[in-house]
Amino acid sequence: MKKRFEFAKFAPLFALILLFVISSLTSPYFLNFRNITNILRQSSYTGIIGLGLTFVIIGGGIDLSVGSMVALAGGLAVMVLNAAGAGAMAIVWAVLAGLCAGALLGMVNGLIVTKGRIAPFIATLGTMSIFRSLTLYISNAGEFRSANDLYPELGSGYILGLPIPVWIFFLMAVGFHIILNNTRFGRYVCAVGANERVAEYSAIKIDLVKFLTYVLTGLSVAVSAILLSSRLNSLSSSNAGVFYELDAIAAVVIGGTSLSGGAGSVFGTVIGAVILGMINNMLNMVGVSPYLQGTVKGLVIIFAVLAQYKRKSN
C-alpha cells in the first residue's frame, strides 16, 4: 500500500516529467532557457490563483469568480496607482489597494457561501457576473492604463535570471504548502472538506474556516492581478482574466486535489499549472491551431480527473 500511495501522490510530477521529455524531443527550441522561463511566467498567473483555490476546493467549495476578480482587483489597483502620482511609493499604494480589494471580494464570496448558505457554485457564478460587470462599468468598458513608469518593472523584471512573477509564485507556493500542512487552519480546512459534520462535532468553526479560504483566494487573485497589470502596464476590463477560473481549477485538479474536497496538495497545483503552461507552449511551437488548444486542454483535464477516480476506487 505504501508504494502505491506514493505513486499516486507523485503521479502529477511524473506527468510533468513525461511532458517535459516529449516537448524537448518535439521542438529544439523548447529547452531554451528563455522559453522555459516564459512557460513558468505564463503559468504563474493562473498558478498563483490556483494556490488559493486549492484551499477553497479542499474545503469543499469552488470559486468561479476568480477570473472576473482579476479584472476588478487589478483595475482598482491601477486606478489607485494613477491617483497616487509618480514614484515607487505609488506602487506600494497600488499593491496594498489591490490586496485589500482582493481580500474584500473574497470576503463577499465567503459571506454569501457561509452566511447566505448558498451553494458555492451558484454563489460564485453570481459574483463572477457581478465583478465583471462592475469592472466594465468603472472603466466604461475600456482599459485601465497605468501612468507610472516604474510599475512595469514588477511584472517584467528578473531576479537571478527568473521573472519576478515566478519567484512570487514559488515563494507563495512554499508558504501555502506550510499553511496547508503545518498549521491548524490547514488541518481544519481538510477536516471541513472531508466531513462537515465531523468538523462541527469537533468544535471547529466551520463557517469561519470556509470564509477564510475564500479570503485567501481573493488575496491570491489580487497578487496575480497586480503582476498581470504591471506586466502589460494596463488591464482590459473585458478581456483580463477571462477563462482564468477554468485554468486555475484545472491546475488544482491536475495537481491531484479532489474536487469533492478533504485532501489535496499545494505543490500539486504548482505542477498542474506548469503542465498547462507547457501544453500551451508545445502546441504553439508545433503550430497547432490556437482554436484547437482548448480541446487539448479539456482532454487533459478530463484525463486527470479520470486518473484520480481510478486511483480512488482501488
Next chain:
Amino acid sequence: MNTPFFEAQGIAKEFSGVPALSGIDLSLSTGEILGVIGENGAGKSTLIKIISGIYQPSAGRLLLDGAPVFMKTPLFAKRLGVSVVPQEFNLIGSLSVFENVFLGGELRKGVLLDKKAMREKTAALLSELGSSVSPGELVDNLSVAQKQLVEIAKAMVHESRLLILDEPTTVLTKEETAVLFTRMRSLKARGVAMIYISHKLAEVREICDRVMVMRDGEKISEDPASDMDEREMARRMVGRELTQIFPEKTVPREAPALEAAGLTSPKGVEDMTFTLHEGEILGVAGLMGSGKTALAETLMGLRQKSAGEVRIKGKEARIRRPKDAVLLNMAYLSEDRQGKGLVLGFDIPQNITLISLKNYCRGLIDKGAERKKAAEYVEAFNIKAASLDIELRRLSGGNQQKVYLSKWMDVSPEILILNEPTRGIDVNAKTEIYRFINSLARSGIACMVISSELEEIIGLCSRALVLREGRIAGEVSGEALNEESIMYLAAGLGAGKGTAQ
C-alpha cells in the same frame, strides 16, 4: 442438518502484504445461523466482505451449491442471494427511507417506479422490525438506531439465501434486539442461512446454532453454540481467561459538575432536571427515541435549547455551539463514529488531535509531538493498526472506536459525555475502557454514560437516569440499579423500585 449449500475454503486476504485472514473454512446449510466472534481486528468484517464480493480473496474459493463462484461485485453476490447488513452504514442521507431500502432493486410498474408499493412494503417491514419510522422520511433525519433498522430492512427486503449481519445490534436495546431475533427466527424457518457477527456474546449464544471463533485472522474453533458459555467464548477470543469485567464502583463527590434544570429542546428533550457530580459515573438509559442522544446534543450545544438552564460548576453556562462546550471542558463522544466522529481520510494522529490541535501548535503544528501522543493512545487502548499513518477507513470498526475515544480523551475534559462508548468493542477492550472511565471518575471527572446495554449501565454507574419519550421517567441508584427497574421505567410501567425523580 442437511448438506451445506454455501462453503468457503481456505480463504486468505492480504492488504499490501499484511495478512488479515488466512485459511478460513466455513460452511452453511439452509436455515442455519453461524455466529462469528473475535477481538477487534480479528478479521470478521474482512471475511464477510469477501463473501459478499466487496473484496477478492488472495487465496481460497467460495462454493455455492457445490460449484465454485467468483463474487465479482456486491451486486453479483446479491443476485446470487447474499445480502449484507454492513458494520458501517451504507445509506444515502439525502434519499428517503424507502428509496434506500429499495436502492438498486426498485419496484417498477412498466417503466415507472412503483413508489406506492415500495412505500407500503418498507412500512410493513419496518413495523415488523419494531420501527415506526415513516418510509418517506429522509435518512439524514434518523437517529443512529433508526438507521440501523433501515439498514437491516434493506438487507431483508429481497429474498435471500444467505443473510449476513455484521454487528447489527451495537446501538439497539434488548427490546429492539428481541424483535430482530424474532424476525431472524422466522427467516430461519423459511430456510435462510445467516452469519451473525457480534461482540454481545449473550446474543450470539441465544440466536446462533454454531459459533466460529477468530483470532488474528485465523479460525480458532467452531462449536455448537450450546456447548459454550459466554465465558468460554471470551476465553477463546482473547486466548486467556478474562478477569472481572467491571471495576469497583466509584463514589461520587459532593460538588456538582453539571446541573440541568427544566432543560427543554424542541427536538426531543422535555423538562429534564438532574445533577451530575464530580467523580460520578451517571448512566442514561432508555429505549430507542427516548431522548438519550437529544439530551447529550442539547448539553453540547448541538441542538438549541428552548427553555431551562444548565449550570457548570455552579455557574450558568451559555452553550450555543460545540465550541462553547469544549471551552467549558466538556467532551462528547457521539454514537455515530463515522458520521460525526472521525475523518476517515485522516491518519491516526490527525484524528486524535483534531480537537486538541491547539496544544500541539507553536505557530506551526509540532507533528513529532502529535505522533508521540498518538502512539501513547495506541499503546494504552491497544489499537490494532499497521502503522500510525494508516487512514482511519482502513481500521476495523472497533479500532476506529478506540481512536475516537482517544480523540476526546486528548482534550482532558472535566465533564465527559459518552454515547455508546463501547459500540463495536470486543469484550477484552471493553474491560480496558471501563477501567479507564472508572479511573477518570476517580480523578474527579464527571462522566455521563449513555448506553443501550443495561449491563454496562448497571456495572459501571453509581446512578442512572431512565428516559422515556424525551422525559426523565425516573432515577435509579444503589439496590434499585437493576435491569428490572430500569426496564419498568423505560417502558413506562410506573416508577419501578427506584427513587422516583
